[in-house]
Amino acid sequence: MTINVVIGDRTYRIKIEPTDEEVVRRTLRTINDKIIEYKTQFAGRDMQDYVAMVLLWYATQALGGQATGLSAPALEVLTRIEQQLDKAL
16 A cells, blocks of 8 residues: 655655554654654754654664564665655755
8 A cells, every 4th residue: 555654844655564554654653743842952953854863763762672663564664764765865
């Protein structure tokens, strides 16, 4: 299935398994909430900075031994999103 996702101020069209939709949407909500949090803490930065900060935060959470609750396919989707972000920059 193909869905449109918004990260920061950009929309991306990605393919996911229907069983992963809830996890992907929950993850996107966490990411966007964290972007808003960083925008209030670090005023004057651009969206790329906020997205980079959130990606670092998210990766640190995963490496710190805290469970992310993501399945392997969901992690693959996040990797594809990151690759699309890299291409866009």
